[in-house]
Amino acid sequence: MASILPQAxxxxxxxxKSSQPLGAAFAFLGVDGAIPLFHxxxxxxSFALVLFVRHFKEAxxxxxxxxxELATILGGADHLEEAILNLKTRTKPKLIGVCTTALVExxxxxxxxxxxxxxxxxxxxxxxxxxxLAKTPDFDGAIEEGWAKxxxxxxxxxxxxxxxxxxxxxxxxxxxxxLTVADIEHLREVVESFxxxxxxxxxxxxxxxxxxxDRWVPTTYGGTSVKDIRELGTAAHCIAIGEHMRCPAEAxxxxxxxxxxxxxxxxxxxAVDRLISFLSMISxxxxxxxxxxxxxxxxxALLDGHFHFGGKKIAIAAExxxxxxLATFFVxxxxxxxxxxxxxxxxxxxxxxxxxxxxxxDLGDLEALAAGTDLIVTHSHGRQAAARLGIPLxxxxxxxxxxxxxxxKLTILYQGTRxxxxxxxxxxxxxxxxxxxxxxxxxxxxxxxxxxxxxxxxS
Amino acid sequence: xxxxxxxxxxxxxEPACQKNQGKDANARKQGCSKPLTPGAAAGGCAFDGAxxxxxxxxxxxxxIHAPLACEGNSWDNRGAASSGxxxxxxxxxxxxxxxxxxxGQGERKLFKAIREIKQAYAPxxxxxxxxCVTALIGDDIDAVCKRATEKFGLPVVSINAPGxxxxxxxxxxxxxxxxxxxxxxxxxxxxxxxxxxxxIGEFNLSGEFxxxxxxxxxxxxxxxxxxxxxxxxxxxxxxxxxxITMVVxxxxxxxxARKLEKRWxxxxxxxxxxxxxxxxxxxxxxxxxxxSQGAHPELVDRTEALIAQEEAIAWEKLAxxxxxxxxxxxxxxxxxxxxxxxxxxxxxxxxxxxGTSVKKSTVEDKERITQILMxxxxxxESLAPPELYAMLSQDKVDIMLSGGxxxxxxLKAKTPWLDINQERHHPYAGYDGMVELVRQIDLAIHNPIWxxxxxxxxxxxxxxxxxxxTSTTSASTTGRACEKIACSTAYAAxxx
Numbered sequence: 035m036a037s038i039l040p041q042a043x044x045x046x047x048x049x050x051k052s053s054q055p056l057g058a059a060f061a062f063l064g065v066d067g068a069i070p071l072f073h074x075x076x077x078x079x080s081f082a083l084v085l086f087v088r089h090f091k092e093a094x095x096x097x098x099x100x101x102x103e104l105a106t107i108l109g110g111a112d113h114l115e116e117a118i119l120n121l122k123t124r125t126k127p128k129l130i131g132v133c134t135t136a137l138v139e140x141x142x143x144x145x146x147x148x149x150x151x152x153x154x155x156x157x158x159x160x161x162x163x164x165x166x167l168a169k170t171p172d173f174d175g176a177i178e179e180g181w182a183k184x185x186x187x188x189x190x191x192x193x194x195x196x197x198x199x200x201x202x203x204x205x206x207x208x209x210x211x212x213l214t215v216a217d218i219e220h221l222r223e224v225v226e227s228f229x230x231x232x233x234x235x236x237x238x239x240x241x242x243x244x245x246x247x248d249r250w251v252p253t254t255y256g257g258t259s260v261k262d263i264r265e266l267g268t269a270a271h272c273i274a275i276g277e278h279m280r281c282p283a284e285a286x287x288x289x290x291x292x293x294x295x296x297x298x299x300x301x302x303x304x305a306v307d308r309l310i311s312f313l314s315m316i317s318x319x320x321x322x323x324x325x326x327x328x329x330x331x332x333x334x335a336l337l338d339g340h341f342h343f344g345g346k347k348i349a350i351a352a353e354x355x356x357x358x359x360l361a362t363f364f365v366x367x368x369x370x371x372x373x374x375x376x377x378x379x380x381x382x383x384x385x386x387x388x389x390x391x392x393x394x395x396d397l398g399d400l401e402a403l404a405a406g407t408d409l410i411v412t413h414s415h416g417r418q419a420a421a422r423l424g425i426p427l428x429x430x431x432x433x434x435x436x437x438x439x440x441x442x443k444l445t446i447l448y449q450g451t452r453x454x455x456x457x458x459x460x461x462x463x464x465x466x467x468x469x470x471x472x473x474x475x476x477x478x479x480x481x482x483x484x485x486x487x488x489x490x491x492x493s
Numbered sequence: 494x495x496x497x498x499x500x501x502x503x504x505x506x507e508p509a510c511q512k513n514q515g516k517d518a519n520a521r522k523q524g525c526s527k528p529l530t531p532g533a534a535a536g537g538c539a540f541d542g543a544x545x546x547x548x549x550x551x552x553x554x555x556x557i558h559a560p561l562a563c564e565g566n567s568w569d570n571r572g573a574a575s576s577g578x579x580x581x582x583x584x585x586x587x588x589x590x591x592x593x594x595x596x597g598q599g600e601r602k603l604f605k606a607i608r609e610i611k612q613a614y615a616p617x618x619x620x621x622x623x624x625c626v627t628a629l630i631g632d633d634i635d636a637v638c639k640r641a642t643e644k645f646g647l648p649v650v651s652i653n654a655p656g657x658x659x660x661x662x663x664x665x666x667x668x669x670x671x672x673x674x675x676x677x678x679x680x681x682x683x684x685x686x687x688x689x690x691x692x693i694g695e696f697n698l699s700g701e702f703x704x705x706x707x708x709x710x711x712x713x714x715x716x717x718x719x720x721x722x723x724x725x726x727x728x729x730x731x732x733x734x735x736x737i738t739m740v741v742x743x744x745x746x747x748x749x750a751r752k753l754e755k756r757w758x759x760x761x762x763x764x765x766x767x768x769x770x771x772x773x774x775x776x777x778x779x780x781x782x783x784x785s786q787g788a789h790p791e792l793v794d795r796t797e798a799l800i801a802q803e804e805a806i807a808w809e810k811l812a813x814x815x816x817x818x819x820x821x822x823x824x825x826x827x828x829x830x831x832x833x834x835x836x837x838x839x840x841x842x843x844x845x846x847x848g849t850s851v852k853k854s855t856v857e858d859k860e861r862i863t864q865i866l867m868x869x870x871x872x873x874e875s876l877a878p879p880e881l882y883a884m885l886s887q888d889k890v891d892i893m894l895s896g897g898x899x900x901x902x903x904l905k906a907k908t909p910w911l912d913i914n915q916e917r918h919h920p921y922a923g924y925d926g927m928v929e930l931v932r933q934i935d936l937a938i939h940n941p942i943w944x945x946x947x948x949x950x951x952x953x954x955x956x957x958x959x960x961x962x963t964s965t966t967s968a969s970t971t972g973r974a975c976e977k978i979a980c981s982t983a984y985a986a987x988x989x
Contacts, residue, residue, distance in 0.1 A: 045556065045606035046588035053562035075625050075656040076529060077538025081566040084897075088570070093901035100529035106629060106657050113531045120532030136560040137625040137657065140594060173560035173591050173626070246905055246946075250882035396588075415569060418582060435570075 036387045038379050040394050047398025048415060050351050051377045052432060055133035056082045057180025058168035059096055060211055060432075062131030064236020065188070066257040069095045069127045073114055073145065074135030076100050078172075088435035090242050095253050097121055101137060110138050111148045118152060122163055125252040128260050129164045131184060139171035164260055166191050176377040177432060178278040178353045181211035185235060185282040192263040195289040199268060203317070206269040206292060207234045208283055210276030212356045212431055215243045215441040217450060221300075224310075224325060224447060225273075228317040233262050233269065242441060267292060271316050273309070275300060275446075276355040277383040298383060299359040300446035301454065302366050303332055309447075328448035335452040336367070342459040343367035349404035350374055351397060351412040352431050354381035360411055360430065361387050363454065373403035409461060426461045500653075504666040504748060529660075535898065538656030540624050541567070542664020545915075546745060547620060547652065547671075548581055549573035549696055549721040550729065554616040556585040558603050558634060559624035560594075563656070571915055574700035576723055580616055589626065599632040607641045607649055617726040618648040618676075628655035648726075650675045662744060669749035672720070672729060677753070680730035682717070687788045689717040690779060691735040691759070693750050694742030695766075697722025701920030705766050708803065708923065712796055714779065720746070733757040736786040739764050739779060744855065760786070763857075766922040768834040769807055769841075773800045807924035811842050814931050819843030821938060824884075826850045826876065826895035827913055833862040835894070835913075838927050840865070844934075847890055850875055878902050892938050907947050909937040 059070035059082060072079040079098035086094040099113040114132070121130055134145055149167050153160060168184040185208060205225060209218055218239035225232040240256030247255055267290030274283035274296045283294035295312055299305040306329075314321050346369040350360050354376050361371045371389035379394045393399050397412065401419035404410050410420045413431045420427035434440035444450040472478065537545075540563060548555050548571070557564035568584035575581065587593075587602050607619055619641075623634045638651040654667035690709075695702050702722050709716060718724060718732035733753065738761035740750045750761035760782060764775035780788075780796035822845045825832060832849045840846065846866060851859050852875040862872055876884070881899060884890060885906035893903045896914030903910035911933055913921065921930045948954075 043606075043609060044587065044602045045609045046584075046586050048584045049561060049565035049568065049586060049588065051561050051565050051588075053560075053566050055562065056566060071532065075538050076534050076536060076660075077541045077625075077656040078562055080535075080537040080541060081562060084570060085566050087897065087901075093905065097532050098529075098534050099531045100534040101625075101657055102529070102659070103657050106625070116530070117532030120530060124533060136562065136589075137629065140626050140629050171560070171591070172562035172565075173589050173594055176561075246907070250879045250902065250905070252878070418569070 035385050036374070036389050037391045038384050038394065039391050040379055041396075043395070043398075046396045048396055048401070048418065050375060050396045050400070050412070050415070051176040052085065053082065053135075053172040054170040054175040054177070054180035054183075055135050055168075055172060056085065057175075057177035057182075057211060058133040058170045058184035059131065059180075060086075060177065060238075061168075061181045061184035061188075061236045062129065062133075062166070063094065063241055063254055064238040064257045065129050065131075065263070066240065066254060066259045067128035068131060068241075068254045068257065069097060069121055069125055069129075069252070070131040070133055071097045071099065071117055071121065072133050072135055073099045073110060073117075074101055074137045075106075078135045078137065085433050085435075089433040090244075090441060091438070092242060092244060094242075095125070106137065106141065109143060110141070111143065114145075114148055115152045115156070118165060119156065119159060122160055127163055127253045129166060129188075131166045131168065131187075133168050133170050133180070133184070135170070136172035139169070139173075145169065164192055176353055177211050178276075178355060178381070179378065182278045182281050185279070186285050188235065188263055189266065189282055189285045189289065192260060193266045193286065193289060194264055195267070197267075197291045200270045200292075201231070201268050202270050203229060204231050204233065204269040205316070206266050206272040206286065207232045208272065208274040208279045208286075208294075209234060209236075210279050210355055212353070212359075212445075213238075213275065214443055214445060215239045216444045217300075217446045219243075220444055220447060220449065225313060227322045227325060228313045228319045230313065230317050233266060234258060235263060235266065238441075244441070266290070271295065273297065273312070277358070277381060278355050298355070299362055301359045301363045301451050303329070303336065303448070303451065304366075305362070306332075306447050306451065325448070328452075332448040332452045335455050339455045339459045340368055342462045343369045346370070346409065346462065347372035347407040349400060349407040349410045349425075351376070351400040351410075351416065353377050354383050356431055357392070358383045358387050361389060363451065364411075364458075367455065367458075369408075372407045373400060375400045375403065408465075409458065426465050428458055428461055500667070500670065504663070504670060537661040537664075538625075539654040539658045539660065539664035539667060540622060540656040542661035542666075542745075543652050543654035543668040543671075544622060544664075545571065545661065545696075546665045546668035547721055549575075550620075550724045550726060551575040551581045552578035552617055552725050554580055554583070554585055554610045554614055554619045555622065556587070556603075556606060556610060556619055557622045557624065558587050558589075558599070558606075558627045558632065559622075560589045560626055561586070563622075563624045564588075571696075572699050572918065573697050573722055574703075575697075576703075577725065580614060583614075585610055594626065594630060597630070599627055599630060600634075600637050603632065603634070603637050604641060607637075608645065611645045611647060616647070618650060620650045620652055620671075622652045623655050625656045628657075648675070648679070665745035666748050669746045669752075673749060673752050673756075676726070676729050678730070678733040678757070680727055682731040682734050685734045686715065687736060687786070688712075688714045688783060688792075689735045690714060690783070691717055691732050691738040691750075691753070692719045692722075693738055693740045693761075694746045695719050695722045696742075696915070698915055699918060699920040701766075701922035701926055704920050704923035704926045705772070708776065708799065709779075711799060712776075712780070712792065714783070720749070733759070735759055736788070737761065737779065737782040739775065741765060765831075765834045766926070767831055768836075769804060769811075769838045769924060769927050771834040771837075772923050772927075773804060776800055803924045807928055808841075810928045811838065811931055814935055815842045817935050817939065818931070820845060821891045821934075822847045822889070823934070824848045824890045824893045824895075825913075826881070826893055826899055831913060833858055833865055835927075835930065836862070836865050838931070839934075842931065846871060848873055882906050892934055894934075907943065909940070909943065911937050 062068050062070040076098045083096045099117040101110050105113050166187045168187050170180045222232050235258045237258045241254040269292050272292050272294035286292050297309050348364045348369050357376050365388040374389040374392045375395050384392050410425050411428045414434045414436050416427050444453050564586035587606050634651045638649040641649040652671045654664045717735040718728040738750045738759050740763045753759045762778050765771040780792045784790050824847050848871045881902050885908040892909040894911050894913045897916045920926050
């Protein structure tokens with residue numbers, strides 16, 4: 035069991051986190067015809083927008099209530115109303131996802147009642163547009179929390195409540211934020227191969243996959259439809275991926291009675307086996323040949339790849355669920371997690387991470403802990419630390435702004451595990467050091483093996 | 494709130510800004526940032542502007558006093574280059590938590606953060622940036638910085654431009670004020686000379702000032718301070734000993750230049766290093782002004798000789814592109830000084846300017862554009878994405894030059910696009926920079942992908958027969974002609 039070390043520094047050095055409202059906006063971007071709206075000053079939106087664009091290389095719809103000095107003093111309800119009405123007139127969205135920021139949350143207004151009265155007073159003008167609220171101050175949480183709050187808000191606000199007639203083959207899938215476009219496309223195909231009909235919420239594979247439409251669209255195009263969110267209660271089962279999706283899955287169960295299965299990770303042979311067995315069980319169908327083939331390929335990759343992982347020291351900085359998923363993957367390959375840094379201390383997954391300790395902190399902490407490791411695993415901002423330490427960097431998560439195609443990289447199920455394994459093994463091989471007489475000289479090397487004490491402890 | 498409105502009034506009243514002087518007293522009080530429309534706004538906040546203006550100062554530790562987003566979502570995102578310290582690329586923030594805010598621990602955390610940075614990095618100075626939340630909760634950043642300066646014996650400068658006070662442009666101005674109030678004039682150089690100049694508003698993006706600096710070096714002109722591109726703290730502290738100032742990006746930091754003149758008698762002029770003629774004009778003006786400030790008059794002749802030599806080489810390099818680019822239609826959608834300064838060189842090699850945006854351009858900028866282009870209808874204020882998309886997809890433009898914000902309008906309309914704003918990866922300043930820009934335009938327009946992406950899939954334009962796809966060389970349904978040479982090459986490569 036890992037011990038969780040809280041942050042003790044006053045100056046964060048090279049932040050690991052992206053903000054909570056960005057996470058909420060990210061989830062709203064997975065809905066068709068949607069536009070997220072930050073309730074804050076224009077900079078809050080501008081920074082998040084630029085970061086999204088750097089990562090996705092796509093036009094990203096994101097707007098602001100443009101809080102100025104006066105509104106900050108007098109209250110922002112008027113700005114919120116004006117922004118919602120302007121968006122409705124100009125872009126005709128099916129959904130506006132309001133994400134609050136630190137500025138308005140520090141002021142502390144009753145946003146839910148503001149929105150309720152806007153919806154009541156402007157019912158006619160706003161017909162056909164869902165207005166959602168995610169309370170996401172920047173001084174709390176990061177992407178995980180924001181994403182989960184937005185999905186919960188959509189289930190609580192749009193999904194028709196009450197026990198409904200269930201469609202036996204329909205499965206609600208609630209992916210965590212760190213699944214890529216390729217992951218969701220692949221997951222859908224695998225679920226379908228059992229004769230099931232998945233409804234994915236949010237579905238960034240429809241909206242952030244790089245389509246070239248034949249007209250200019252001011253909202254998202256593609257993603258989960260509002261109608262599908264409304265009908266989510268007719269699913270027979272729900273699959274949530276990542277501990278942070280427990281809250282939205284529970285909301286769905288509470289409101290509609292749809293039971294959920296939570297998969298904390300879809301990386302690694304055993305984790306994927308569990309999901310595949312579940313799909314086979316609920317569908318009553320045998321595991322299809324293609325899936326069996328992918329599993330066999332992963333077995334072979336484990337055999338071929340494990341040579342490169344044994345004894346390797348890995349430094350990972352990621353949000354809690356992704357940290358857990360990657361750490362269990364590397365440990366499952368025979369490597370050791372020498373440094374684990376994460377964004378928040380509240381997640382229940384943290385203590386199950388296979389590392390001695392997990393530091394809540396930033397990339398400055400990672401840089402201090404990663405000296406002497408074989409691989410750094412984090413997002414693109416880790417590039418400076420990796421360069422200074424001379425350790426290869428495997429880019430995961432968000433943002434990845436200095437490599438193309440991160441959205442089309444497969445990272446889950448048998449095939450994604452295989453790809454991750456190859457990527458890491460290739461990074462190890464690319465940085466292999468040639469043997470030199472001086473490094474092998476037995477008279478120079480009198481150190482005990484690094485893990486001698488732990489070997490002794492184990493025996 | 495901590496920002497005195499007197500400061501705002503002061504920066505809004507800018508005698509050196511022609512636009513500002515055209516207003517009556519009342520309008521001037523309103524300031525130059527237009528009120529934003531909630532739900533239809535674009536662009537950064539005042540904090541963003543302040544950080545952009547100061548962060549390229551390379552050896553300073555820039556500490557953002559804020560909850561996560563202000564810094565966490567925005568760091569390491571600009572391509573200014575440094576010839577020395579890389580400390581400016583290390584991000585520092587107090588990352589305030591809910592507890593910090595509720596318990597009122599902001600000031601204490603800030604003070605401790607300053608101490609940690611001083612101990613671990615020993616920078617020559619620390620800049621502390623206020624933000625919306627820390628201004629709202631009333632943290633007295635000025636007092637903390639003052640105390641830290643005394644306690645730690647290094648300059649700790651407060652940059653008071655929280656996001657909600659206004660636009661990016663206002664933030665630029667407030668950053669200039671902070672330099673005037675706390676930095677410039679705080680150190681004395683021991684090597685003052687008659688050829689010392691300041692360059693203000695040059696950001697050294699992609700290192701492009703290094704395309705210009707050797708020209709100045711050749712003339713024996715020393716850049717005392719380039720603000721902020723590739724600057725050291727000490728350079729800026731000594732900026733009051735330069736003889737003249739050239740302002741490069743006029744809207745952002747002109748107030749700084751005017752106050753350098755007022756306070757230390759350093760005359761300034763506005764110029765640009767984008768474009769051949771503009772670069773020559775700038776060099777000429779620098780020489781003239783230095784001479785009028787006491788430099789030896791022979792500087793003028795040496796400058797003319799250098800200009801003649803470098804212009805000849807640049808025009809010769811550019812001439813090679815005439816055959817490939819003559820008649821190509823360019824849309825410049827950026828505003829400011831680039832709306833005109835790039836135009837003459839492009840026109841010289843036969844490129845047609847179908848339009849240029851005068852958003853953010855000064856009165857003087859606009860006059861120059863009108864003189865060069867002759868036709869008013871090529872000049873526009875700004876285009877909304879749907880209109881821009883329509884213009885681009887109707888084959889009225891061969892390439893758009895703009896900033897990242899409109900990148901995807903062009904790309905989704907399958908139109909060549911080149912980044913000429915802050916996120917670009919190529920240096921475009923000076924004579925060689927203009928040649929590089931033209932080279933990049935050529936590469937973009939003639940890339941073989943255009944005819945591939947514009948053609949519909951064969952099964953959409955022709956029924957697929959049992960013998961396989963029919964020829965794709967027939968007329969394109971998009972109505973756009975592809976470059977024949979590029980297309981056949983690409984097609985052959987695809988077949989081969």
